[in-house]
Amino acid sequence: MASTTAAVPEVALRSGGARPMPAVGMGTAKFPAVAETTVKAVLEAVEVGYRHFDTAAMYATERPLGEALAEAVRRGLLASRKEVFVTSKLWCTQCHPQLVIRSLRESLQNLQMEYVDLYLIHWPISLKPGPAVFPVKRDDAVPFDFEGVWRAMEECHRLGLAKAIGVSNFTTSHLHKLLAAATVPPAVNQVEMNPVWQQRKLRGYCAEKGIHVAAYSPLGGQNWSGDGNAVLDSEVLAEIARARGKTVAQVALRWIYEQGVTPIVKSFSKERLKENLGIFDWGLADDDLRKIGQIPQKKIVKAAGMLFSAEGEFTSVDLADMEIVEE
Numbered sequence: 001m002a003s004t005t006a007a008v009p010e011v012a013l014r015s016g017g018a019r020p021m022p023a024v025g026m027g028t029a030k031f032p033a034v035a036e037t038t039v040k041a042v043l044e045a046v047e048v049g050y051r052h053f054d055t056a057a058m059y060a061t062e063r064p065l066g067e068a069l070a071e072a073v074r075r076g077l078l079a080s081r082k083e084v085f086v087t088s089k090l091w092c093t094q095c096h097p098q099l100v101i102r103s104l105r106e107s108l109q110n111l112q113m114e115y116v117d118l119y120l121i122h123w124p125i126s127l128k129p130g131p132a133v134f135p136v137k138r139d140d141a142v143p144f145d146f147e148g149v150w151r152a153m154e155e156c157h158r159l160g161l162a163k164a165i166g167v168s169n170f171t172t173s174h175l176h177k178l179l180a181a182a183t184v185p186p187a188v189n190q191v192e193m194n195p196v197w198q199q200r201k202l203r204g205y206c207a208e209k210g211i212h213v214a215a216y217s218p219l220g221g222q223n224w225s226g227d228g229n230a231v232l233d234s235e236v237l238a239e240i241a242r243a244r245g246k247t248v249a250q251v252a253l254r255w256i257y258e259q260g261v262t263p264i265v266k267s268f269s270k271e272r273l274k275e276n277l278g279i280f281d282w283g284l285a286d287d288d289l290r291k292i293g294q295i296p297q298k299k300i301v302k303a304a305g306m307l308f309s310a311e312g313e314f315t316s317v318d319l320a321d322m323e324i325v326e327e
């Protein structure tokens, strides 16, 4: 029941030099990453109207994303690279002042691009430099030099390698610490957000500070916790979807959009990619918003359960300083 797609609105970011961010982005995280599948999905996404793509050094999808966008330009689906908004992220092992610019240059080499539109610190967590392993060993966590790492992010911006810079998985207390050190404030905070984890406190804080919020796992994610999907299985959303002649996914994405937040949604199916763009030519009623506001809250992604292995000890950092759950 996907509705036809309307033009995708754009959101101006505070950062000078960045092109406006299209109001829905395509996520490319899929573990394990399969290059051909990613290339095919990105080309289909461009065909159906996506102009905003989200990747990260950690996802191993920078290279196929870059290849697909270059191919889209060759095929005439895009006039040039300038038509798209591309985000990538600095992984925790590179969250050290001297490694930031080098890491972005590696991402740009993978993407075959001269700049990213947005570069984010992936987590408020710094790990010993070295190869990325998953889950992360607890004793690899080291104190995060917020000021030094952010200075290097600012340098990425100054050099024109990142048109805008921001963060991901930052709580209000991480942002507070960062803002105290920042000359260029973060343009974006990308966090888990959907009708089942609404992030009211964080959104209020970001609005006050002029930080745009982007929502990852807008459909409840890829079942990483193994307990089913609280968004797509929500009876409240299903009832609204039936009444409006939309899908549950469209109701969740529309709700996020109506909060002034940009959903980053992953689908590698052409039909669902189209469906997920069908959120701009209709609206939710006050009663729908009231019902969604009452959905019990549950966060899926946590530093403790998702990123760090259960074994071992934190030898130099407190888990509480890195945790990303905030009521």
Ligand SMILES: NC(=O)c1ccc[n+]([C@@H]2O[C@H](COP(=O)([O-])OP(=O)(O)OC[C@H]3O[C@@H](n4cnc5c(N)ncnc54)[C@H](OP(=O)(O)O)[C@@H]3O)[C@@H](O)[C@H]2O)c1
Pocket: 026, 027, 028, 029, 030, 054, 055, 122, 168, 169, 190, 191, 215, 216, 217, 218, 219, 220, 221, 222, 232, 247, 249, 250, 264, 265, 266, 267, 268, 269, 272, 273, 275, 276
């Ligand atoms: N910053 C961070 O720490 C962080 C963390 C997580 C994710 N992210 C980013 O955010 C993106 C999106 O988050 P996510 O991948 O966790 O989860 P998501 O977008 O909430 O959900 C993706 C899942 O929903 C399915 N799906 C997509 N559209 C659908 C529809 N219309 N109806 C039913 N099912 C649908 C997808 O399967 P199909 O592909 O088969 O359609 C996929 O299994 C990621 O890809 C990544 O780029 C960032």
